[in-house]
Amino acid sequence: MKVDRGLRWLVLLELLIPAALLTLGIYHGLMQVLYRAGWIRASEFWGLEYYQGLTLHGVVNALVFTTFFAVAFGNILVPYLLKMRYNMKVAWFSFALMLTGTLFASWAILSRKASVLYTFYPPLKAHPLFYIGLALVVIGSWVAFFNWIPVYLRWRRENPDKKTPIGIVGLFVQFIVWTIASVAVAYEIVFMLIPWSMGWVETVNAELARTLFWMFGHPLVYFWLLGAYIMYYAMLPKVAGGKLYSDFAARLVFMLFILFSMPVGVHHQFTDPSIGHNWKLLHTFFTYLVFIPSFLTAFTLAASLEYAGRKNGGNGLFGWWLRLPWFRTDGNKWLFSYFIAGLFIFIFGGISGLVQASYSVNLLVHNTSWVPGHFHMTVAGPVFLAFTGMMLYIVHRLTGREIPFRRFTVLVPYMWMIGIALFSWGLMRGGLHGEPRRTNLGLSYLNPDSPLYMPDWKLYTAITAVGGIIMFTAMLIYFIQLFGMFFSKKTGDGTIEFPIAEPYHDENVPWVLNFRPWIIVLLIIVAIAYTPVIIDVMQSTFGGSPPYSPENPIPLR
Amino acid sequence: MDRAERIALTLAGILTTTAFLGIVFAAYGMGVMVPTSIKDMKPFERDTVIQISDRHYEIHYIARMWTFFPQEVKIPVGSTVDIYLTSKDIIHGFNIHEKAVNLMAIPNAVNHVRVTFDREGEYRIVCHEYCGIGHQMMSAKIVVYNPEVEDEGG
Ligand code: HEM
Ligand SMILES: [Cu+2]
Ligand SMILES: [Cu+2]
Numbered sequence: 001m002k003v004d005r006g007l008r009w010l011v012l013l014e015l016l017i018p019a020a021l022l023t024l025g026i027y028h029g030l031m032q033v034l035y036r037a038g039w040i041r042a043s044e045f046w047g048l049e050y051y052q053g054l055t056l057h058g059v060v061n062a063l064v065f066t067t068f069f070a071v072a073f074g075n076i077l078v079p080y081l082l083k084m085r086y087n088m089k090v091a092w093f094s095f096a097l098m099l100t101g102t103l104f105a106s107w108a109i110l111s112r113k114a115s116v117l118y119t120f121y122p123p124l125k126a127h128p129l130f131y132i133g134l135a136l137v138v139i140g141s142w143v144a145f146f147n148w149i150p151v152y153l154r155w156r157r158e159n160p161d162k163k164t165p166i167g168i169v170g171l172f173v174q175f176i177v178w179t180i181a182s183v184a185v186a187y188e189i190v191f192m193l194i195p196w197s198m199g200w201v202e203t204v205n206a207e208l209a210r211t212l213f214w215m216f217g218h219p220l221v222y223f224w225l226l227g228a229y230i231m232y233y234a235m236l237p238k239v240a241g242g243k244l245y246s247d248f249a250a251r252l253v254f255m256l257f258i259l260f261s262m263p264v265g266v267h268h269q270f271t272d273p274s275i276g277h278n279w280k281l282l283h284t285f286f287t288y289l290v291f292i293p294s295f296l297t298a299f300t301l302a303a304s305l306e307y308a309g310r311k312n313g314g315n316g317l318f319g320w321w322l323r324l325p326w327f328r329t330d331g332n333k334w335l336f337s338y339f340i341a342g343l344f345i346f347i348f349g350g351i352s353g354l355v356q357a358s359y360s361v362n363l364l365v366h367n368t369s370w371v372p373g374h375f376h377m378t379v380a381g382p383v384f385l386a387f388t389g390m391m392l393y394i395v396h397r398l399t400g401r402e403i404p405f406r407r408f409t410v411l412v413p414y415m416w417m418i419g420i421a422l423f424s425w426g427l428m429r430g431g432l433h434g435e436p437r438r439t440n441l442g443l444s445y446l447n448p449d450s451p452l453y454m455p456d457w458k459l460y461t462a463i464t465a466v467g468g469i470i471m472f473t474a475m476l477i478y479f480i481q482l483f484g485m486f487f488s489k490k491t492g493d494g495t496i497e498f499p500i501a502e503p504y505h506d507e508n509v510p511w512v513l514n515f516r517p518w519i520i521v522l523l524i525i526v527a528i529a530y531t532p533v534i535i536d537v538m539q540s541t542f543g544g545s546p547p548y549s550p551e552n553p554i555p556l557r
Numbered sequence: 558m559d560r561a562e563r564i565a566l567t568l569a570g571i572l573t574t575t576a577f578l579g580i581v582f583a584a585y586g587m588g589v590m591v592p593t594s595i596k597d598m599k600p601f602e603r604d605t606v607i608q609i610s611d612r613h614y615e616i617h618y619i620a621r622m623w624t625f626f627p628q629e630v631k632i633p634v635g636s637t638v639d640i641y642l643t644s645k646d647i648i649h650g651f652n653i654h655e656k657a658v659n660l661m662a663i664p665n666a667v668n669h670v671r672v673t674f675d676r677e678g679e680y681r682i683v684c685h686e687y688c689g690i691g692h693q694m695m696s697a698k699i700v701v702y703n704p705e706v707e708d709e710g711g
Contacts, residue, residue: 207666276594288573364659444693
């Protein structure tokens, strides 16, 4: 596809601005493992305090980078797959909102006015611009989505007997989940936190805010994952040299994600008071249903890869395995390494997730370092590798510039995979022994001079640190390639093509073609799963809280 | 859907059901309960340790930036303890080392768990939710002693 100047700049800016911030987020990831291993025993390093840096790490890596990427990817995928243009003015407006929001929130964090972590639980209070900034990022992403809808509807009208391309199905499911879920957090921010942080209302109900946050927080993780799923279903089989095994399975999986995305948030609150345990169990049930799309995905992707391997000349039970483009660096083949390394990590991420989501077992691991051990194998595994890989690809094609040190492209994801393995193993083992998350361990539990010293955790935190250093090094190479591109020679013409897979089995199953019934069922399930939870919270909390600063036990007013 | 796909889907269904039934069994059959909503108890103002009977205690814990009250509690081995927990400022965590006791301390709400201490020793309580710059120091202790051994109980 030929890309005109406006679209090129829009997408490049939407990718590269968060990428620049990401360098800071990754830098502080490295710092965190050093503090936690007790290798740095201080409350701050180079002007960045631990919890300030951790807020930055969570907000930049998990909220800003992922949301910008999802919008940028959609902004290029919609015209590519539907061959129709959306309104550029609206797209730029969405970018302006998101950029302003990012600047507000980053300013608040970097000037130490918002060390509240990316979950911003009240009654810890951040500067109002932190909340306003986050709200603007969310609203900006809605604007981008609403801008694609009329294009999609027009395409549907003009192509009544074609099926919507899988890439568009995935993208729309991703943004349907995101838009519906973020209503909860938008309510929390706009009607509770902003008025309270401005001093217009005195108190806020902490447990209610927390519940609304997680009503959004779990769909958020599927929002990330769906971005990777788009690439796995629509592109991976083609990159591997084959076809998508089943078109129906892909559509079914995406639709199931609409259903199972939202009625599950309470699994982050198993140890909270104020929510009845029967409702906690109901949310566990809905959480477990995600087994089904996950198994289907594992099956379909494995079958697609086998088909590709055999087509590439592999035979026997495992011979096809050797014929996949593991280390190929030509054309777009290197994307395979990013996808497959992410999928390997995801196997462990998925299993550890189901362990911690299981109600009673959650008591062993809740809020311990097990949890970051788990989610770095999801969001910092398949999601992050798919996003960074695709970002490198899009920037490479849109600028027409060669990727410097091209042979290293396949090194980055495998190195990341090895790093994550050590990193997460250490965090999860430590977590089983009570190592807390979100804690500057070097000041107390990992400091031999402190009365709180916990020698048990030494080995685990050290292995985590080694893993973190490997991950950091992989990202260093990545950033050299990404930003180094601007100094390398122009070999392309600035057009872009995506490797889009054909289906192998192409059945026509009408009930997975339409979003609407799935959305309606979702709304019904959400009402069933959340009404009793909100009632419980209202009946078992007694009053609200004034705001606090993280630095002082005396309330701010 | 071909045969292999149908098998995969069926397996996924069976696995989901088994896993979920396992959880229901653990919850209701084995009595592994997670905290529930308490509607008839207002958050208490002071921390206390109450001996209800010979081997049954009730501890009211208060979490605040950056300590727990009571800081240290001594109980005889074999005691069952009803732990009630609230926060007087922001959100804190409460995790007893080597015990499956894991609670969130939320202001204006009361959390509860019942736990039995069968082994002697010192149990560390760690705050595992970020609660400001002093978070990494927030900790307390439960000492479980053997009353038969004279001087230890003292
Ligand atoms: C060099 C790579 C990275 C390293 C070494 C690293 C390290 C860490 C560590 C040690 C923690 C736990 C800190 C604590 O709880 O005290 C953490 C938290 C976190 N990380 Fe990373 N990380 C890396 C990359 C990423 C990426 C790529 C993402 C997401 C795309 C990510 C998302 C998060 C999130 C959301 C948290 C939770 C923050 C919180 O608890 O508030 N990390 N990271
Ligand atoms: Cu979740
Ligand atoms: Cu704390």
